[in-house]
Amino acid sequence: MTTLDPAELARPAVRGLPAYNAGLSSAAVRRLYGLERVARLGSNENPYGAGAAVRRVLAALADDIWTYPDPSCGALKQAIGARTGIEPGRIIVGNGSENLLELLCLAFLEPGDRVVTQTPSFGLHVIYPQMMGAAVETVALGAGLAYDADAWVAAAASAPKMLILCNPSNPVGCRYGRADFARIVQAAPERTLLVVDEAHHEYALHDPDYPDALQALQGRRGAWIVLRTFSKAWGLAGLRVGYGLASHAAIAALGDRVRTPFNVNQAAQHAALAAWNDARHMRQSVQATVRSRERMAQDLRALGLPGLRIAPSAANFLWLDLGADSAAVHEALPARGFITKAWKDPGFETCLRVSIGLPAQNEAFVGALGEILGAG
Numbered sequence: 001m002t003t004l005d006p007a008e009l010a011r012p013a014v015r016g017l018p019a020y021n022a023g024l025s026s027a028a029v030r031r032l033y034g035l036e037r038v039a040r041l042g043s044n045e046n047p048y049g050a051g052a053a054v055r056r057v058l059a060a061l062a063d064d065i066w067t068y069p070d071p072s073c074g075a076l077k078q079a080i081g082a083r084t085g086i087e088p089g090r091i092i093v094g095n096g097s098e099n100l101l102e103l104l105c106l107a108f109l110e111p112g113d114r115v116v117t118q119t120p121s122f123g124l125h126v127i128y129p130q131m132m133g134a135a136v137e138t139v140a141l142g143a144g145l146a147y148d149a150d151a152w153v154a155a156a157a158s159a160p161k162m163l164i165l166c167n168p169s170n171p172v173g174c175r176y177g178r179a180d181f182a183r184i185v186q187a188a189p190e191r192t193l194l195v196v197d198e199a200h201h202e203y204a205l206h207d208p209d210y211p212d213a214l215q216a217l218q219g220r221r222g223a224w225i226v227l228r229t230f231s232k233a234w235g236l237a238g239l240r241v242g243y244g245l246a247s248h249a250a251i252a253a254l255g256d257r258v259r260t261p262f263n264v265n266q267a268a269q270h271a272a273l274a275a276w277n278d279a280r281h282m283r284q285s286v287q288a289t290v291r292s293r294e295r296m297a298q299d300l301r302a303l304g305l306p307g308l309r310i311a312p313s314a315a316n317f318l319w320l321d322l323g324a325d326s327a328a329v330h331e332a333l334p335a336r337g338f339i340t341k342a343w344k345d346p347g348f349e350t351c352l353r354v355s356i357g358l359p360a361q362n363e364a365f366v367g368a369l370g371e372i373l374g375a376g
Contacts, residue, residue: 013132017130020124021123021344023043024334029339038334038338039337041354041361042339042341042354042355044316046233046285046289051282052278058267061267070269071262076264077091080243083276090249090251090252092225092246093241093242093264094243095242096229097199097228097229098128101124104162104251105134105162107255107257108161108193110133112134113160113162114158114161115135115160116139117138118139119139120345122166134162139155141172145172145311145312147169147175147180149184153184154187161193162192164195164197167196167204167211168314168315170200170315171341175204175209175210178216194217194225196217198226200314200316202232202283203233203314204314204315206287206314213226225247225251226244227242228242230243232316233282233285234282235285236271239267239268241269241272286316293313293317293318295359296354297313299366306323308320317354317355321350321351322352323350328372329352329369329373333369336368
């Protein structure tokens, strides 16, 4: 008797999808290598964590967890709208910003549509469009591990159904400046949906040429949405909250039609609101991280490693081109207590992304990398 392979029942677009690489957990690394402490430098988390206001709110939630959360995230939308100037009807909240990207793909893409994003990219910028049967085209990095603005203008002008602009880039860290961002926005036809992924927005604000996307997009006739998250600078990665600021209320409404009714849980909503109202903690941790990022880049250059290139970063991580296959380095780091993220995409096998941790963790990472690569 022949046993049916369940994969044969799946949509063809889904059968060929790669699995997203979320990396190893701290518990797995501790167990595998018999370690007590592990530095999580692979997921771009805020090592300073959430502020005291968030902790207080979460501690008080025990009496409410038997009730369903607000399906509209009304209080959080009101607070976000008051600060950003985007009315609540144009705001959508999700289980992390990648959930919002998923909803956009569900709502707007169908087989044969063209989507343009960068390479290397955040994996879900490719996987989710492909899930819908869309054809994904990528724009390569330019010289110096920076964006190629001319190539992006040409890609935007080619009229894709969706253009995913990651600013600053994940995983590279580079960013579009004001002038280049404006050129890309102007080049995109009205029928192209612009999706601006600003997951690392708060860190990039320290760059004087980082564009105000909301201001730059206000005059555009076509549809757009800016995606941001509480997972990075706000220290809530474990609770999963992202939000989108859209050009039209219809975009948020369409997202609502394809999402699960309670996609942001009770604890996440309360914690995000508490964090939003404690921006001082966020700004302090971001400032400390930006200082540490520059110090780590300086210390890495001081190792004198031949072939090492460090991309200019406006985020909370560094993208390292080691000049040689990064697999061995990536495998040696966990044994020394460091979780990083190596890239396996064709053409980027020499690259490693390392998040900025606490100062002592950063210093220890630089020492471990130098030891593995035989610096000095």
